Amino acid sequence: MQLPSFAGFDLSGKRAIVTGATSGIGLGAATALARAGAHVVCAARSAAPLKDLQAAMEAEGLSCETQRLDIADVEATRTALSSLGAFDIVVNSAGMARHGPALETTPEDFDAVMSVNLRAAYFLSSAAAEQMIAAGRPGSIIHVGSQMGHVGGIDRGVYCASKHALEGMVKAMAIEWGPKSVRINTLCPTFIRTPLGEQTLSDPARRAWIVDKIKLGRVGEIEDIMGAAVYLASDASAMVTGTALLVDGGWTAE
Numbered sequence: 001m002q003l004p005s006f007a008g009f010d011l012s013g014k015r016a017i018v019t020g021a022t023s024g025i026g027l028g029a030a031t032a033l034a035r036a037g038a039h040v041v042c043a044a045r046s047a048a049p050l051k052d053l054q055a056a057m058e059a060e061g062l063s064c065e066t067q068r069l070d071i072a073d074v075e076a077t078r079t080a081l082s083s084l085g086a087f088d089i090v091v092n093s094a095g096m097a098r099h100g101p102a103l104e105t106t107p108e109d110f111d112a113v114m115s116v117n118l119r120a121a122y123f124l125s126s127a128a129a130e131q132m133i134a135a136g137r138p139g140s141i142i143h144v145g146s147q148m149g150h151v152g153g154i155d156r157g158v159y160c161a162s163k164h165a166l167e168g169m170v171k172a173m174a175i176e177w178g179p180k181s182v183r184i185n186t187l188c189p190t191f192i193r194t195p196l197g198e199q200t201l202s203d204p205a206r207r208a209w210i211v212d213k214i215k216l217g218r219v220g221e222i223e224d225i226m227g228a229a230v231y232l233a234s235d236a237s238a239m240v241t242g243t244a245l246l247v248d249g250g251w252t253a254e
């Protein structure tokens with residue numbers, strides 16, 4: 001009997017870029033990809049955290065470099081990607097939230113959230129895919145979505161709108177780019193203990209409601225998304241595109 005082969009999770013020889021890499025889920029993804037063997041370009045808006053991140057990664061012997069980047073600036077993002085060359089892996093963890101009742105949402109709030117969570121994600125995807133296709137190399141594009149791209153949430157009208165739209169975008173792009181061996185998916189976490197997430201989790205009543213909704217009975221940690229990021233980036237998920245990997249502790253199971 002011949003046993004089946006398995007591509008595994010090794011990312012050695014792969015080049016990756018992670019946006020929003022200096023904190024939260026982006027930091028977890030960048031670290032996970034680097035530990036799996038990829039050379040990671042860590043991208044974020046601020047120089048000081050990038051410098052600290054590079055020092056920490058290099059101290060662990062990981063391969064990385066940094067790039068100041070605001071993905072909301074579509075032309076600057078396209079220029080940066082052009083200068084950096086084609087990547088094998090793109091993880092977009094940059095995001096924005098302006099939570100509040102829908103009746104209180106301003107056009108400025110709406111535009112700000114959509115500019116980052118949808119518009120920037122759209123054109124980052126197209127720029128990255130264009131380079132992958134031109135280079136004739138398969139690639140994996142991963143957007144950090146949310147369980148809120150699959151359900152509704154309290155005071156999250158704009159945020160949910162942006163994340164639901166992201167899911168539709170990813171499905172359409174998967175259909176278009178699949179024949180070119182470019183995969184695109186979303187990684188959709190529940191509430192994760194991050195500096196941003198603590199704004200919600202610090203409210204005892206809201207935290208209790210969240211933990212009650214999560215079937216595993218706890219809030220997520222950054223470490224909970226790291227394996228999922230490596231899976232979607234690696235050849236272990238070579239047949240996975242146009243879908244969402246929910247890391248939600250069972251929130252959306254009902």
